[in-house]
Structures are given as structure tokens and as C-alpha cells.
Amino acid sequence: MLCCRLLFLLMRIQLQQVVPTYIEAEKIERSQLWNNTVVFEPGRKIQIVAPSGSGKTSLIHFLYGLRKDYNGKIIFDNASIADFTADNVAVYRQNNISIVFQDLRLFAEQTVLQNLEVKRQLNPYHNNSKISDMAGQLGIGNKLEKPCKTCSYGEQQRVAIIRALQQPFQFLLLDEPFSHLDETNRKKAMALIEEEAAARNASIILADLKPIEYFNPDQTLYL
Amino acid sequence: MALSFKHIAPFLHKENNKASRLLSYFGLGIGVLLLLCAVQLYININVLLKNKSPKKEGYDFIAVTKDITDDNIAGDHTFSAEDLAGLKQQPFIDGMAPLIGNKFMIDANGGKMLPFSTDFFTEAIDNSFLDTLPPSFQWKPGDAVIPIIVSSDYFEIYNTLFAPSRDLPQFSESTISSVFIQLDCYGNGFKDSYKGQVVALSDRINTVLVPEDFLEWANKKYGNVSVFNPSRVYIKTKDANNPDLLQYLGQHHFHVNKDKTKFGRVKQVLQAIVSGLAGFGVLVIVLAMVLFSFYLQLMIAKSRENLQLMLMLGYAPQWLSKTVIKNWIPVYVTIVAVAVAVTAALQWSFKEMVMKGKDELSSMIDWSVFAIAALLLVISVWINYRLVKKLLYRL
Known part of the structure; x- marks a missing residue:
């Protein structure tokens, strides 16, 4: 029991007075996140709401270990993410954290299936039949063999969501993940995400321009 | 997978x-x-x-002299102390010994049995460089007999050329030791006669060898010299064909028997x-x-x-x-x-x-x-x- 508790404490992300190096002072003052101590624990649903240009994507990239242009510290497993080596970052991304990028970042020339498999094979959480199930669930089952560049932006957004769900994680970062989806597909995608996060007892950290009505967060933070 | x-x-x-x-x-x-x-x-x-060269006990023994050319014919062709030290230091040379020559006059005659008389020369080298070393090859002041080791080549020349042309007797390797040659050594106001006895033949060293003790003593007595530069040096090496050795000898204008190193x-x-x-x-x-x-x-x-x-x-x-x-x-x-x-x-x-x-x-x-x-x-x-x-x- 104590072990589980310790593991739980270790596997949280703590932001210690994090401030992007380029952000204006007035935005920092208004923010509930910048220059504060904030803890993200597994199994929670966190919604981050902010208008354009206030640093949503920057925060998601900081948490994912993609950028280091901030002051303060982001601590995971007792270590600062900024101090991770390239290979440590890879381990972190394989096991602990997954992401849906705002700009999707798919392999345009490869098929949808190749885009999904390249992530799944890295550290498989599901077997490959689950890919077809998920694709069918989100309405892109017939696109698996098509090159990604031939899919619409909405379809590509669903590919990016399914890709993020192919690995184990304690934290799932979603950066405006439904911006190009209609309401039906948004709800389906949200349901799939919540189901997958619950199966892993993982946190969802969703950043968007405004609160999403069919997402019931445990905590909402305004940047 | x-x-x-x-x-x-x-x-x-x-x-x-x-x-x-x-x-x-x-x-x-x-x-x-x-x-x-x-x-x-x-x-x-x-x-x-x-x-490809005849080795004794795993070593080649090669005589080294200084090159004598038309250009340096009037110069000194002896090995200086520096030359000898240089040779000794080389990793491909396992031993080195100078050949000491006589610095006094020697007349040799064979008496009644071998009726000939000639100016004679002898040399001496460290015993460790000899391929045959009979126990009798030693001398001390007062000894009348000087043991001699002769090159096998010289012995062959005597038997095949010299003896038939002068109607002198030929010898086998065992009978040669029964012959005594009279050696008259003189110089520095002294003149003494000794008996030279061939005690062994050498395949390795092309000269007439006497014990080092005799030659050092005689050079002092008849030649009044104790230290002088040798003009011939024997080196002991594991491989006479070692390119490094040949390069070193060539660089220093030292001459060796080409056949041994070809x-x-x-x-x-x-x-x-x-x-x-x-x-x-x-x-x-x-x-x-x-x-x-x-x-x-x-x-x-x-x-x-x-x-x-x-x-x-x-x-x-x-x-x-x-x-x-x-x-x-x-x-x-x-x-x-x-x-x-x-x-x-x-x-x-x-x-x-x-x-x-x-x-x-x-x-x-x-x-x-x-x-x-x-x-x-x-x-x-x-x-x-x-x-x-x-x-x-x-x-």
C-alpha cells in the first residue's frame, strides 16, 4: 500500500514557478499556472483554458519535454524534465506521457496504418487489431491503407488521437484535439479518450480555447 | 514482435x-x-x-667493417667508441665484439715439417663469439705454446691450393693439431719465439685467432699499445636479413658480407x-x-x-x-x-x-x-x- 502511494507520488508532474522566457508580465499575473506551483496527479481530468497566444501549446510542449525555453522547473519522477537526456526523454515518451499535437505531426507520405503502427510498435499497449477497432469507432476504418496526406484535416485529427492511445501513459496531453471535428465525432473521440485514460488510471490534460461541454474535468485552470 | x-x-x-x-x-x-x-x-x-643464412644457436654472426671507397680510401676505417656504443644499443643486435689485431710483427715458419716462412697476423675475439672453443684455447704469460683457431676456409685453401703448389703436406682436421708452427714476435725492443698450435677450426670467423689474453699482453709488450680502435667487429643478431639492421648498417656506411644479408x-x-x-x-x-x-x-x-x-x-x-x-x-x-x-x-x-x-x-x-x-x-x-x-x- 505504501509502495503504491510512493509510486503515485513519484508519477506526478509538478510545475514549480514555470514561466516561459518570452511571455508578457501581465499574462503571468493573470495566470493560474505560470509562476505557480501546480501538481498534476494520475487519474485526474484537467482542463486548461486560454485564449490564443497565452501559451497553451508552449505548456503542452514543456510538459512533453519538447521545449526548454522556460524558467522554473517541471518535475517528473523526482527529476527535472529539462535535465533529461535525449534517451531519457524517449523513455518518458514511451512509458509515461502521450500527446495529440495541435498541428497533428503525422507522416504525410505514409499510410494511416503506418502512422499508427509506428507508435504502437514502440511500446505496444494494444494488439494491432485494436487499431482497426478504434479507427472504425471514429469513422476512419476505411482510411487505414490511404496515405495520410490524402485524408481531410478532421480525419487526420482522429488519426493523431488514435495514435496517442497506442502506448501506456500516466498523462495524456491534448492540445486543441477536436478543432476540426464535428460534434458527433468530438463526442466519440472524447469517449474513446476517457475510456483509454481510465483503463490506465491516467490523467487527461486538455488545453483548449474554451471549456468543452462534454468533458467533465476535475479541475479547470486558466492560463 | x-x-x-x-x-x-x-x-x-x-x-x-x-x-x-x-x-x-x-x-x-x-x-x-x-x-x-x-x-x-x-x-x-x-x-x-x-x-636463409646459416644460424648458430639461433643467431647470425656477421663481420662488420667500414666501407672503403675511392673517396675515403685515405681516411680512418676503424670503429670509434661511439660507433661501437651505437651498434650495441640497436634492438636488432644481440651482441657485439670487436676483433683485436696484432700491433707488432710476427714471423711464422713451419720448421722442417713445413718448410715455409711468412709474415703472419693474428686476431682475437671474445670467447663467447667462437663457434668452437676447445679447453686448450687459453694462454697465460710464460706459456710457450699459443693455441690457434684457424678459419675452415683458410684451412681449405691451404690444403687445396697452397700445399699442392709448394709440395707441402696436406692435413686432416685431426692431424693439423699435431703441427707446431714457430711464431717469432718482435717489436718495442723485444723478440721472443713461441710455438703455435692449431687447436680448432672455425666456420664462423674468417681469420687466425689466438686467445685474447695473449694478444692483449703481446700488444702491450711488443707493440706498446693497450687501447686502439678495432677495424672489424662481429655482431650477433637473430636475423641477418632484418631490414632494420641492413638500413642501420647502410646509413652508417658499415660493410657486411653481402651474401649473408642478400x-x-x-x-x-x-x-x-x-x-x-x-x-x-x-x-x-x-x-x-x-x-x-x-x-x-x-x-x-x-x-x-x-x-x-x-x-x-x-x-x-x-x-x-x-x-x-x-x-x-x-x-x-x-x-x-x-x-x-x-x-x-x-x-x-x-x-x-x-x-x-x-x-x-x-x-x-x-x-x-x-x-x-x-x-x-x-x-x-x-x-x-x-x-x-x-x-x-x-x-
């Missing part, structure tokens, strides 16, 4: 620049073949030219040719490696976006570097294995067709060729791994 190169292959622009990749494989194969053949040839030369000179030339071949092989390998590195750099540059995205998704640069390079290991192993096989076939053909009957030469390639092939393989893979790793960590 474990993650492997085939999973990431679709994301790499591997088929670009195929010509330079294939050319680099070909170049690497030729380079490795040249280098391995050069190594095997080097070994063959050493095997074939080994023991294989060394052949070896020197052959080794130079083989070294050139090996150098060319290394050059070709380096060029092939450079060409292959261009191919790898181009592949990574063209796949840059995909590789960056893979790293972003959680692929470790270390794993990617290893996996990319592992993909080429079978190609490298094949290239080196083919080069080893061709070298082995050439060695077999050389032994069986050109050097048939030379049992000292093996028809198999030497283990060192395998070792060098394995080393080349490791170096090639390692260099490319380092290159890919460096490029990926920079992404």
Missing part, C-alpha cells in the same frame, strides 16, 4: 543515391582485399626468407612493395568509407523530418542509431567475408601452383589475416555508428 529496422524502414529514404552506396560497397571490398592480400604476402615473405635486401624491397600495396588498400578503404558516410548523411538529411517526428514520438536516438547501423552489418560482414575468401583462394593457388614443394609455406591464410578482417569489420561498423549517432543527436 520486437521493434526492428523493418518497422522504421518505410520512414527512411534508403533507396536514394543507390549508385554511391553500391560503389562504396565495391570500394570497401577491393580495399579490404588489397589489405588482406598485403598482410598475407608480408607473412609469406617472412616465412620464405627465414633461415635475402634481407630482397626482403626489404618486397616488404616495401607489400607496404605500398597495404597503404593503397587502406586508402581505398578510407575512400569507400567516406563515400558510404556521404550516403548515410544524405539518407539522414532526406529523412530528416521523419526522423525528427520519430524522436518526437518517443524513439530513442541511441536505439535509432544502433538499429540503422545494424541493418548494414550483414552487408559489411558479406563484403569482408568475400574478401577473406578471395584472399584464402589466392593463398591456396599461390602455394599449390607457384610454390609447390615449399613446405614451410601454408596453403591456408594466417590467423592474423582473419584478425585484421574482423578488426576492419568492427572499425567500419563503429565509424558508421558514431556518424549516424552524431547526426541523429543533432536533429
Whole structure:
């Protein structure tokens, strides 16, 4: 029991007075996140709401270990993410954290299936039949063999969501993940995400321009 | 199924620049073949030219003098203390002893049995340089008999040329010791007569040898000299054909019997040719490696976006570097294995067709060729791994 508790404490992300190096002072003052101590624990649903240009994507990239242009510290497993080596970052991304990028970042020339498999094979959480199930669930089952560049932006957004769900994680970062989806597909995608996060007892950290009505967060933070 | 190169292959622009990749494989194969053949040839030369000079107790003993040429004929041709120290210091010289000559007059006559009279000379050398050393080969002041060791060549000349022309008796190796020659030594106001007795013949040293103790004593008494520079030095070496030895002797204008070292000179030339071949092989390998590195750099540059995205998704640069390079290991192993096989076939053909009957030469390639092939393989893979790793960590 104590072990589980310790593991739980270790596997949280703590932001210690994090401030992007380029952000204006007035935005920092208004923010509930910048220059504060904030803890993200597994199994929670966190919604981050902010208008354009206030640093949503920057925060998601900081948490994912993609950028280091901030002051303060982001601590995971007792270590600062900024101090991770390239290979440590890879381990972190394989096991602990997954992401849906705002700009999707798919392999345009490869098929949808190749885009999904390249992530799944890295550290498989599901077997490959689950890919077809998920694709069918989100309405892109017939696109698996098509090159990604031939899919619409909405379809590509669903590919990016399914890709993020192919690995184990304690934290799932979603950066405006439904911006190009209609309401039906948004709800389906949200349901799939919540189901997958619950199966892993993982946190969802969703950043968007405004609160999403069919997402019931445990905590909402305004940047 | 474990993650492997085939999973990431679709994301790499591997088929670009195929010509330079294939050319680099070909170049690497030729380079490795040249280098391995050069190594095997080097070994063959050493095997074939080994023991080409008569060795005693594993050593060659060679007389060294200073070159006497038209230009330096009037100069000093003795070995200075510096020359002797230099010789002693060389790693390929295992021992050195000067030959001391007589610095006084000696007349020799054979008495009634051998009616001849002649000016005579003797030399002395450290006993450890003698191939035959009978117990009687020693002298102390007061002894009337001086033991002598004569060169076998001189003995043969006496028996085959001198004795028949002068109607003198011939001797066998055992009967020569029964002959006493009268040696009159004089100089510095002294004149004494001794009996010279041939106690042994030497195949090694071409001179008339007397005990060192006698010559040192007699030089002082009749020649009034105790220290002087020798004009002939014997050196003891494990290999008279060692190119380093020949180079050293040549550089210092020391003269040796060419016959004793002729294989060394052949070896020197052959080794130079083989070294050139090996150098060319290394050059070709380096060029092939450079060409292959261009191919790898181009592949990574063209796949840059995909590789960056893979790293972003959680692929470790270390794993990617290893996996990319592992993909080429079978190609490298094949290239080196083919080069080893061709070298082995050439060695077999050389032994069986050109050097048939030379049992000292093996028809198999030497283990060192395998070792060098394995080393080349490791170096090639390692260099490319380092290159890919460096490029990926920079992404």
C-alpha cells in the first residue's frame, strides 16, 4: 500500500514557478499556472483554458519535454524534465506521457496504418487489431491503407488521437484535439479518450480555447 | 514482435543515391582485399626468407667493417667508441665484439715439417663469439705454446691450393693439431719465439685467432699499445636479413658480407612493395568509407523530418542509431567475408601452383589475416555508428 502511494507520488508532474522566457508580465499575473506551483496527479481530468497566444501549446510542449525555453522547473519522477537526456526523454515518451499535437505531426507520405503502427510498435499497449477497432469507432476504418496526406484535416485529427492511445501513459496531453471535428465525432473521440485514460488510471490534460461541454474535468485552470 | 529496422524502414529514404552506396560497397571490398592480400604476402615473405643464412644457436654472426671507397680510401676505417656504443644499443643486435689485431710483427715458419716462412697476423675475439672453443684455447704469460683457431676456409685453401703448389703436406682436421708452427714476435725492443698450435677450426670467423689474453699482453709488450680502435667487429643478431639492421648498417656506411644479408635486401624491397600495396588498400578503404558516410548523411538529411517526428514520438536516438547501423552489418560482414575468401583462394593457388614443394609455406591464410578482417569489420561498423549517432543527436 505504501509502495503504491510512493509510486503515485513519484508519477506526478509538478510545475514549480514555470514561466516561459518570452511571455508578457501581465499574462503571468493573470495566470493560474505560470509562476505557480501546480501538481498534476494520475487519474485526474484537467482542463486548461486560454485564449490564443497565452501559451497553451508552449505548456503542452514543456510538459512533453519538447521545449526548454522556460524558467522554473517541471518535475517528473523526482527529476527535472529539462535535465533529461535525449534517451531519457524517449523513455518518458514511451512509458509515461502521450500527446495529440495541435498541428497533428503525422507522416504525410505514409499510410494511416503506418502512422499508427509506428507508435504502437514502440511500446505496444494494444494488439494491432485494436487499431482497426478504434479507427472504425471514429469513422476512419476505411482510411487505414490511404496515405495520410490524402485524408481531410478532421480525419487526420482522429488519426493523431488514435495514435496517442497506442502506448501506456500516466498523462495524456491534448492540445486543441477536436478543432476540426464535428460534434458527433468530438463526442466519440472524447469517449474513446476517457475510456483509454481510465483503463490506465491516467490523467487527461486538455488545453483548449474554451471549456468543452462534454468533458467533465476535475479541475479547470486558466492560463 | 520486437521493434526492428523493418518497422522504421518505410520512414527512411534508403533507396536514394543507390549508385554511391553500391560503389562504396565495391570500394570497401577491393580495399579490404588489397589489405588482406598485403598482410598475407608480408607473412609469406617472412616465412620464405627465414633461415636463409646459416644460424648458430639461433643467431647470425656477421663481420662488420667500414666501407672503403675511392673517396675515403685515405681516411680512418676503424670503429670509434661511439660507433661501437651505437651498434650495441640497436634492438636488432644481440651482441657485439670487436676483433683485436696484432700491433707488432710476427714471423711464422713451419720448421722442417713445413718448410715455409711468412709474415703472419693474428686476431682475437671474445670467447663467447667462437663457434668452437676447445679447453686448450687459453694462454697465460710464460706459456710457450699459443693455441690457434684457424678459419675452415683458410684451412681449405691451404690444403687445396697452397700445399699442392709448394709440395707441402696436406692435413686432416685431426692431424693439423699435431703441427707446431714457430711464431717469432718482435717489436718495442723485444723478440721472443713461441710455438703455435692449431687447436680448432672455425666456420664462423674468417681469420687466425689466438686467445685474447695473449694478444692483449703481446700488444702491450711488443707493440706498446693497450687501447686502439678495432677495424672489424662481429655482431650477433637473430636475423641477418632484418631490414632494420641492413638500413642501420647502410646509413652508417658499415660493410657486411653481402651474401649473408642478400635475402634481407630482397626482403626489404618486397616488404616495401607489400607496404605500398597495404597503404593503397587502406586508402581505398578510407575512400569507400567516406563515400558510404556521404550516403548515410544524405539518407539522414532526406529523412530528416521523419526522423525528427520519430524522436518526437518517443524513439530513442541511441536505439535509432544502433538499429540503422545494424541493418548494414550483414552487408559489411558479406563484403569482408568475400574478401577473406578471395584472399584464402589466392593463398591456396599461390602455394599449390607457384610454390609447390615449399613446405614451410601454408596453403591456408594466417590467423592474423582473419584478425585484421574482423578488426576492419568492427572499425567500419563503429565509424558508421558514431556518424549516424552524431547526426541523429543533432536533429
